[in-house]
Amino acid sequence: xxxxxxxxxxxxxxxxxxxxxxxxxxxxxxxxxxxxxxxxxxxxxxxxxxxxxxxxxxxxxxxxxxxxxxxxxxxxxxxxxxxxxxxxxxxxxxxxxxxxxxxxxxxxxxxxxxxxxxxxxxxxxxxxxxxxxxxxxxxxxxxxxxxxxxxxxxxxxxxxxxxxxxxxxxxxxxxxxxxxxxxxxxxxxxxxxxxxxxxxxxxxxxxxxxxxxxxxxxxxxxxxxxxxxxxxxxxxxxxxxxxxxxxxxxxxxxxxxxxxxxxxxxxxxxxxxxxxxxxxxxxxxxxxxxxxxxxxxxxxxxxxxxxxxxxxxxx
Numbered sequence: 001x002x003x004x005x006x007x008x009x010x011x012x013x014x015x016x017x018x019x020x021x022x023x024x025x026x027x028x029x030x031x032x033x034x035x036x037x038x039x040x041x042x043x044x045x046x047x048x049x050x051x052x053x054x055x056x057x058x059x060x061x062x063x064x065x066x067x068x069x070x071x072x073x074x075x076x077x078x079x080x081x082x083x084x085x086x087x088x089x090x091x092x093x094x095x096x097x098x099x100x101x102x103x104x105x106x107x108x109x110x111x112x113x114x115x116x117x118x119x120x121x122x123x124x125x126x127x128x129x130x131x132x133x134x135x136x137x138x139x140x141x142x143x144x145x146x147x148x149x150x151x152x153x154x155x156x157x158x159x160x161x162x163x164x165x166x167x168x169x170x171x172x173x174x175x176x177x178x179x180x181x182x183x184x185x186x187x188x189x190x191x192x193x194x195x196x197x198x199x200x201x202x203x204x205x206x207x208x209x210x211x212x213x214x215x216x217x218x219x220x221x222x223x224x225x226x227x228x229x230x231x232x233x234x235x236x237x238x239x240x241x242x243x244x245x246x247x248x249x250x251x252x253x254x255x256x257x258x259x260x261x262x263x264x265x266x267x268x269x270x271x272x273x274x275x276x277x278x279x280x281x282x283x284x285x286x287x288x289x290x291x292x293x294x295x296x297x298x299x300x301x302x303x304x305x306x307x308x309x310x311x312x313x314x315x
Contacts, residue, residue, distance in 0.1 A: 003298045007047040007061065008040065014065035018112055029093050029105045033072050041201070042172045043068045048306075049176030049190050052291075052299035059120045060179055066129060067172045069113040074136055074168075076106035081140070084223065124178045132171035139163025148228035150250040154235050161202045162195070169198025189290045193303065196287035200310050203280035206231040208315065210267050225263060228256040232279065234263075236272040245269065277311070284311045 012034075019030035043064035050060040076093055078084070080102050085095040094102040110133070117126045143160045146152045173194030177187040209224050210233055224231050230238075230253050237249045245266040252258030267273060284307040294300045 003302055004044060004047045004051060007051070007064075008044065010058075010061040011040070011043055011047070011064045011068070014061050015068060018065060018069070018116060021108070025097070025101060026105055026108055029076075029097055029101060030109075032093055032096065033076070040068060042071050042168050045169060045194060045197070045303075045306075046172040046176040048299050048303055049173050049193075050179050052294050052297055052303065053177055053180035053182045053186060053190075055176070055180040057179070059122070060176065062116055062120055063122075063125055063129075063175050063179065064172075066113040066116050067168065067175070069109045069116070070129070070133055070136070071168055073106040073109040073113070074140070076102045076109070078140070081144070083227075122178065125175045128171050128174050128178065132167050135163050135167045139165075139167065143229065146230060148254050148256065150230065150238065150253040152230040152235065154232065154239075157230060157232060157235055158199075161199055165202040166195050166198030169201070170194035173197075185293060189293050192290035193287045196283045196290065197307065197310055200280040200283035200287065200307075203232060203276050203283065204311055204313060206233055207273055207276050207280070209233075210264055211273060225252055225258065225260065226256050228253055232276045233267050233272040236275045237266050237270050240272075241266055241270050280311045284308070 015034055019027060019034065021027055021030075046064045046067055047060055079092040080094045080099045084092050092102075093105070114130070117129055120126075139160055139162075142156075143164055146156065146160060170191050171194070174187060174191040177190035180186075182190070206224075209231065225234070234249050234253065238246050241249065248258065248262055248266055252263055288304060288307045291300060291303055294303070
């Protein structure tokens, strides 16, 4: 992200400044999350696209902060719902501070992000980000309905990915274009780029859940399985595995209690990982195609490189 190094520093300043609540616990949890070393890809996407399309103001820092706050709020709530105790190799906020504090600070971050949005007085940006927040919440509920259901189809699963993960990438990219007063064609291209890169990113997360090691991933490998979440590699085994493998996965999803090694072996015996990787590669290809209409610049090149990095990462 070298071309936006200064913008990322400005983003950090916005995040720290807006977390400076008089309520000590909010500051404490905020600092804990900010210090967790996340990649900040969603706000980086907004900053890259704003720069790629020639934006010259300073509202991109504020709105990138909004995107990061919305993302962080979803993580705080997610970890409580999933009863997770590890994220990015360290204890989750709910494991350290308790569920009540995590939920309430997540609420604070949502509220703060809307306050920040209003400051920019961009009705278009507000419309996109507020709609995204609603769709992410719908995705969370959809995922909840899919938990422990071995009959979840690939289509139903991809809908969760589009709502829960890809939507914020899409909104961040689109807001970068809106700030730049880009043409409808460029705005639409930016949104498509975000949507496809966000989908690719989630699909690689699915792959890593079964092929990464816990230290590199910073989360418990197989978490989704223990939580009874049917992800694409599992759905693929249900489609093409032997009857015994299908039964193993069905039981694992229903109970969340399975021999992880046996499940990993079933995944390895089929094309589940390759199939999921190919789906991610296809999404990254669509993202790449979407930004061909952008003018050439170092920022566009970084967005191009991001398409490769998103699918080749190991954590």
